[in-house]
Amino acid sequence: MTRNVGGIDRILRIVIGIALIAAAATGAIGMWGYIGILPLATGLIGWCPPYAIFGINTCKTKSE
Template sequence: MAPSSKEGIAMFKTNVGTLDRLGRIVLGIVLIALVFVGPKTPWGWIGLVPLMTGLLRTCPLYSLLGIRTCKAE
């Protein structure tokens, strides 16, 4: 039986708090910037991971480990 839209899928529930979210977004932008300036290494694209988890406010790894940095709903 599929979960109702109110429950959602546990892995995609909001689990990233405000401070954590801002840190992820800043870190993602800095890492992506390394692709264009500085050492110009393709490893900077790894910055997409923290950027996307910050923008979407959900972290699959946090879900697996049962971690939440945001206030309880």
């Protein structure tokens, strides 16, 4: 798995994931808020399966 999620995309995924999980845990939103596990995981890992399927890459590559 090569990274395909980079920079701001990763930060946004982590923040949104944590916010959704926190809101679900406090009862502010329903159980569907635990779907925040997905953006949190993809942000932490740096790889997104749908990005791989559609050929999207927001991760900067090192110039050689």
